[in-house]
Amino acid sequence: MLSTNKLNKIKSNFPVLVGDNVVSKNMCNLLIKEISNSKSFDDMIMGGRSRINKGSKNFNLYIKNSINSAKLLKLFNSKSFYKKIENLFTKNFKDGSWVNLHKPKSFNPKKFTIKKKLNSSELKKMLGNNYTNPKVNLDIDFSVSKGGYRLRPHRDDITRLYNFLIYLSDIPKKNGGSLTIYRKKAKKNFRKSFRRFPKITELEIVKSFTPKKGTVVFFQSTPNSYHGVKRFIERNCPKRFFIYGSYALNKPVIWNYKGISYYPHIISTKKRMLTSFHDANYLTTAPKH
Numbered sequence: 001m002l003s004t005n006k007l008n009k010i011k012s013n014f015p016v017l018v019g020d021n022v023v024s025k026n027m028c029n030l031l032i033k034e035i036s037n038s039k040s041f042d043d044m045i046m047g048g049r050s051r052i053n054k055g056s057k058n059f060n061l062y063i064k065n066s067i068n069s070a071k072l073l074k075l076f077n078s079k080s081f082y083k084k085i086e087n088l089f090t091k092n093f094k095d096g097s098w099v100n101l102h103k104p105k106s107f108n109p110k111k112f113t114i115k116k117k118l119n120s121s122e123l124k125k126m127l128g129n130n131y132t133n134p135k136v137n138l139d140i141d142f143s144v145s146k147g148g149y150r151l152r153p154h155r156d157d158i159t160r161l162y163n164f165l166i167y168l169s170d171i172p173k174k175n176g177g178s179l180t181i182y183r184k185k186a187k188k189n190f191r192k193s194f195r196r197f198p199k200i201t202e203l204e205i206v207k208s209f210t211p212k213k214g215t216v217v218f219f220q221s222t223p224n225s226y227h228g229v230k231r232f233i234e235r236n237c238p239k240r241f242f243i244y245g246s247y248a249l250n251k252p253v254i255w256n257y258k259g260i261s262y263y264p265h266i267i268s269t270k271k272r273m274l275t276s277f278h279d280a281n282y283l284t285t286a287p288k289h
């Protein structure tokens with residue numbers, strides 16, 4: 001169902017694997033049909049992206065009625081496939097790359113990141129301050145975006161190890177909606193602070209991917225894995241159908257780059273937000289508890 005042998009590394013400052021036709025065009029069309037037939041979506045975010053999220057009742061109903069989406073979920077929601085992805089990254093990015101210090105030993109197929117609004121102290125309490133013996137789980141959503149969808153440059157949740165995108169429709173370049181990878185501007189090749197939402201002026205574009213039917217992107221969710229989506233203009237083109245997912249831990253990921261460890265510091269806020277809206281800074285010192 002997924003030709004992972006077609007994934008190749010690209011030149012970037014964090015580990016990215018990309019491949020065209022990793023999912024067949026026929027399978028993409030079947031998945032688009034299933035998402036189009038969904039009667040309800042869980043939420044709409046970022047100016048026009050409708051999601052069906054793992055963990056919701058709606059998701060379970062969607063999977064029940066969608067043979068191909070169910071097949072895809074079954075493949076990704078397994079320890080063996082997680083291991084396959086982990087091995088692909090280890091093989092492609094050998095010494096001198098980013099590693100997560102505490103490798104998960106168990107895979108929990110039932111778990112998912114909660115889509116509940118929390119303030120920073122509730123989030124800290126949920127994630128805890130012990131980083132050892134983490135468990136890994138799959139998060140996944142089936143998404144369709146209309147015009148107006150965009151994502152400002154950011155790094156993903158501090159619990160995430162690997163993120164992936166499966167593009168199901170072809171979007172012409174002029175319509176935007178491209179996944180863009182950024183690098184933090186600086187002369188030195190190592191830095192000590194990685195904010196979740198850096199200013200656009202602190203970044204420079206490394207590469208953009210125009211969504212193409214069957215193209216799959218995997219990337220390691222390292223402290224510097226800045227990415228975003230350019231505004232999508234829906235004019236004489238299909239909607240932007242895609243599947244987004246990640247392998248996430250049940251606690252924060254401690255990253256290490258060339259012997260230096262990076263710990264996440266969640267920025268205090270009283271505001272209740274989804275975990276994906278919380279700001280955190282990766283620093284070389286452990287947070288005080």
Ligand SMILES: [Fe+2]
Binds near residue numbers: 154156227
């Ligand atoms: Fe993201």
